[in-house]
Each structure stands twice: as structure tokens, then as C-alpha cells.
Amino acid sequence: MTESLENTAPQHRVRVWFGAHPIADHTATAEQAAQYEEAMRRRFASLRVTSEPVPAGAVAGPGR
Template sequence: MTESFEIPASHRRVRVWFGATTIADHTATADQAAQYEEAMRRRFASLRVTSEPVLVAAGMPERSR
């Protein structure tokens, strides 16, 4: 049996939601994502903004991530 482990990458995915619809979706390094998230929270104060780590399969070559 082959096991697939996922490890957190140094990137995060930030999304802005209008109800159940994503109106902005941005993936960047952790530092850049934090800045983007802060800007989106100011710009869309009444909407939900989420930031999640991007998971990468272990053993996957760096260039294909």
C-alpha cells in the first residue's frame, strides 16, 4: 500500500467570498499572502476572507508544486 502524506508548503491561499461564491482567489508566499489578506479585509470589510495553507504531496518534486 502506498501512503501519501501532505505537508504544508510555504504558500497560502487567500480567498474573498460573496456568500458561497469566491470573488477573489490568490496564492502567494506566506508573507505576501498576509499582506494580500490584510488589504482584502480592508477593501471588502463586510465579506468573508479566508487564508489557508497550501498542501503539497510529500515526495513531489519542487518544480511541479
Template sequence: MTESFETTASHRRVRVWFGAHPIADHTADADQAAQYEEAMRRRFASLRVTSEPVLVGSTTAPKRTL
């Protein structure tokens, strides 16, 4: 059985990376995620910061972890 996933623009997952290791992982609605991403880019200017849509399907959305 295959699972179907659809993306939702309402939530995004923002991560800050130290090499291949995420050092911050935060999921929020699109507006809050954009603010968080901006703050992390300022604070960690030399690190990679990614923001991607949260996949919604049979699994739950990831929770905020630091």
C-alpha cells in the same frame, strides 16, 4: 492507491467570499499572502476572507485568479 498530502507553511491561498461564491482567489508565499489578506479585509470589510495553507502533493498549487 491513496495520495498523501502534506501542508506547507511557505504558501497560502487567500480567498474573498460573496456568500458561497469566491470572488477573489490568490496564492502566494506566506508574507505576500498576509499582506494580500490584510488589504482584502480592508477593501471588503463586510465579506468573509479566508487564508489557508496550500496543500502540496501530486497536484500543483493553485494559480492566481481574479
């Protein structure tokens, strides 16, 4: 399957935090990010989980 270089779907960044240190960092479409966030909140109930929109035009890091 080929993915377009121009991804027009809004992206969200979900992170799981251990204190001030992110231990998981995942960027996906809004729908996929919501599912990932829900799963991480169940898996890491005592840790902070954040989800924020990625600004349009921002370049995600490697593997994202």
C-alpha cells in the same frame, strides 16, 4: 527574473467570498498572502476573507 520550477516557500491561498462564491482567489508565499489578506479585509470589510496553507505538492491553478 527567472523563477525556479521548485518553489520551496510555503504557499497560502487567500479567498474573498460573496456568500458561497469566491470572488477573489490568490496564492502566494505566506508573507505575501498575509499582506494580501489584510488588504482584502480592508477593501471588502463586510465579506468573509479566508487564508489557508496550500498542501505541499499541491498544484495551484492557472495564474497562481
